[in-house]
Amino acid sequence: MNGARARILAKLRSAQLTARLPVADSPHDRPEPARGSTQECIDRFRAELTALGVDCYLEGSAEGLRRRVVTLVDGRRILSWDPDLLPYGLGSLVGSATLGQNVRERQAEAEVGLTGCDAAIAETGSLVLLSGKGKSRAISLLPPLHVAVVQPKGFCFSMGEFFQTHAEDVAASASCTFVTGPSRTADIELTLTLGVHGPGKVIVLIGPDD
Amino acid sequence: MPTFSERVRTAAGQYTLQVALGRATGQLGAQRAAAFSSLDHSDLIRDGARAVKMTLLRDLGRHLSRFEERLIANGVHVHWAETADAANQIIVDIATRRHAKRILKAKSMASEETHLNDALEQAGFQVVETDLGEYIVQLGGDRPSHIIAPIIHLTREKVAELMHRELQVPYSDDPQTLARYAREKLRGEFLQGDIGVTGANFGIIEDGSICIVTNEGNGRMVTTLPPVHVVLMGIEKLVPTLADLDLFLKILARSATGQKLTAYTTLVRGPRRAGDECGAEEMHVVLLDNGRSRILAGETAEILGCIRCGACLNICPIYRSIGGHAYGDTYQGPIGAVVTPGLKGLRDWKELPFASTLCGACQEVCPVRLEIPRMLLSLRRAAVQETATSPQLKFAIKVFARIASRPRVYRVVTRMVRAIMRRRATQGWVTEAPGLAAGWTKVRDLKAPAAVTFQEIWRRRSKT
Numbered sequence: 001m002n003g004a005r006a007r008i009l010a011k012l013r014s015a016q017l018t019a020r021l022p023v024a025d026s027p028h029d030r031p032e033p034a035r036g037s038t039q040e041c042i043d044r045f046r047a048e049l050t051a052l053g054v055d056c057y058l059e060g061s062a063e064g065l066r067r068r069v070v071t072l073v074d075g076r077r078i079l080s081w082d083p084d085l086l087p088y089g090l091g092s093l094v095g096s097a098t099l100g101q102n103v104r105e106r107q108a109e110a111e112v113g114l115t116g117c118d119a120a121i122a123e124t125g126s127l128v129l130l131s132g133k134g135k136s137r138a139i140s141l142l143p144p145l146h147v148a149v150v151q152p153k154g155f156c157f158s159m160g161e162f163f164q165t166h167a168e169d170v171a172a173s174a175s176c177t178f179v180t181g182p183s184r185t186a187d188i189e190l191t192l193t194l195g196v197h198g199p200g201k202v203i204v205l206i207g208p209d210d
Numbered sequence: 211m212p213t214f215s216e217r218v219r220t221a222a223g224q225y226t227l228q229v230a231l232g233r234a235t236g237q238l239g240a241q242r243a244a245a246f247s248s249l250d251h252s253d254l255i256r257d258g259a260r261a262v263k264m265t266l267l268r269d270l271g272r273h274l275s276r277f278e279e280r281l282i283a284n285g286v287h288v289h290w291a292e293t294a295d296a297a298n299q300i301i302v303d304i305a306t307r308r309h310a311k312r313i314l315k316a317k318s319m320a321s322e323e324t325h326l327n328d329a330l331e332q333a334g335f336q337v338v339e340t341d342l343g344e345y346i347v348q349l350g351g352d353r354p355s356h357i358i359a360p361i362i363h364l365t366r367e368k369v370a371e372l373m374h375r376e377l378q379v380p381y382s383d384d385p386q387t388l389a390r391y392a393r394e395k396l397r398g399e400f401l402q403g404d405i406g407v408t409g410a411n412f413g414i415i416e417d418g419s420i421c422i423v424t425n426e427g428n429g430r431m432v433t434t435l436p437p438v439h440v441v442l443m444g445i446e447k448l449v450p451t452l453a454d455l456d457l458f459l460k461i462l463a464r465s466a467t468g469q470k471l472t473a474y475t476t477l478v479r480g481p482r483r484a485g486d487e488c489g490a491e492e493m494h495v496v497l498l499d500n501g502r503s504r505i506l507a508g509e510t511a512e513i514l515g516c517i518r519c520g521a522c523l524n525i526c527p528i529y530r531s532i533g534g535h536a537y538g539d540t541y542q543g544p545i546g547a548v549v550t551p552g553l554k555g556l557r558d559w560k561e562l563p564f565a566s567t568l569c570g571a572c573q574e575v576c577p578v579r580l581e582i583p584r585m586l587l588s589l590r591r592a593a594v595q596e597t598a599t600s601p602q603l604k605f606a607i608k609v610f611a612r613i614a615s616r617p618r619v620y621r622v623v624t625r626m627v628r629a630i631m632r633r634r635a636t637q638g639w640v641t642e643a644p645g646l647a648a649g650w651t652k653v654r655d656l657k658a659p660a661a662v663t664f665q666e667i668w669r670r671r672s673k674t
Contacts, residue, residue: 004290004291004292004296005290007292008274008290008292008445008497008499008503009271009274009275011499011503011504011507012270012271012274012445012503012506013271014507015504015506015507015511016268016269016270016271016506018507018508019267019268019506019507019508019511020508020509020510020511020512021264021267021268021511021512022264022512022581029254029258030254030255030258030457031250031251031254031255033456034250048470124470124471125470126471126475131482131483131486131488131489132483132485132486133484133485133486134485136486136487136488137430137434137486137488137489138434138435138487138488141427141430141431141434158456159456159459159471160453160456163452163453163455163456164453167452170417170452170477171417171479173479173483174478174479174480174481174482174483174486174489175433175434175476175477175478175479175489176419176477176479177430177474177475177476177477178471178474178475178476179473179474180469180470180471180472180473180474180475181473182473183425183426183427183473183474184425184426184473185342185343185389185425185426186359186425186467187341187342187343187346187359187360187361188342188343188346188361188364188366188385188388188389189230189233189234189365189366189385190233190234190237190238190359191366191385193385193386193389195389195393196342196389196392196393196426196427196428197340197393197396197397197400197426197427197428197430197431198426198427198430198431198473198474199427
């Protein structure tokens, strides 16, 4: 196996001598990542979500947001982040019985996945989910409905800005996922179909500053 | 395998294929154009992405070594494979050591290239493709015909028959229902998978992470649920930093499907960590050469900057007429015509560089501006140099040179040829030309020459 490594690297070293590659300009003049105020972020984010077919609610109070979650869940089985990690006191709503179990079959039975998010990207309408203790990756993946709660302080205008400002958080987790709308496919005659493997429906709640 | 011209003839004769291709490539092309119109600084971004790849390729070996260091630091097992067989063997060995039964796959061009499914099945493992299109390809014992839309060649009725027959589900040609059948069937597989195999859209050198983009979520399933995750990736799929990745993510989905981003963009940085409730416990990366170092050594080196978006397929007048299967291997369209001879050697793939009008549409839509027509021409030159020219052709060229260098002879001869051709023509077209010209009319008609030439008109006008 080490032999293969040495041979491939040797081949590449000699290939580089004869390779016909354009002398491209150095990539210094790339545009800076776009940024914006919180209000600009919220406006753009909502517009992008609408285009993606994601329902988005702007809640003025923590209490209103909790009521909205209760209505949306409507008594169905839920899988959620650890209560301590959920913002706006949502943790008090989710009973311990419904929490993330490490049994795959249990997780598969849940009807609603409830998460916060580690950041939100306005420009693309994306939720950023970093893996970590109490934030099982399956919650936003297995149930057919994903309800995500976004805090205004979590907004970045662009992905470039997110990578600049959250480098340490990204490095600290085994997985970083950008969720941009519901699961979709267009494999059969380019006909858009939602929810082929991941959630077919995503609902986003934007809470107040806290 | 049938010859190239046999494959083309088959494809050109299939009416439903022609209809399906026309619709799908037209729609994808239009979506791409709309998506780029909403991107600020798109030229700067494409130039930047091109510069990143070309700079990387100039020193690929050193970049790979650094990537390997970061992977190991993240707790990933790194393997190097010179050939397709070596890569398959590495993965078979991992599966054997883990006593795996069921192996789940997300869409991976690299694994299509190595025929990984065949190798795993021969070794006694069950392999399940989880991308909807690839799953249908697998059910039907078919081959994908487009880099990003594997079943672009199938109508919904064909898919409906196939699922009805293979899965014993009620017949339906509604895409929503067909996708639901697949979801229900595959959900069970996800929960019982022993190993997940994926490709990589990008490997990020600075932090040793693997970036996978999918729309269905199967890529997330396969990297999240099974206890082992194996990544099979070509050695060229690197980008130096997350800031560079941002450039590529801006152009990849836009070029492929016209989306700003695919539904899921996932960065995996090693096996699960303390406190994680899911994610693989064990992660492997197999770095695949399989002819790439040979491509790097030559005239087509820059093709290794390809990000597999498929935009050049959708715009190519040849691909749109003959579809993906006619290209005979894993990669289709303009990109396939350069990559396949590079990976497998020109000797058996000489026709592919000629399957192009050299119109340049591919280079125009390519997000990293690869000079595809230039590379096709250099492959054509190599193909001609390798082929012995027939004595008849040599003689004919010599005779033509003699005639063409003597204006008076040239005028007499062309007048004769013109008369012969006009006599053979029906309604302005020659369908069967004599002698060496017969090769031309074997596959297309030849426009009959005009009754009066430009020179004759010129002379007549100058006199009056």
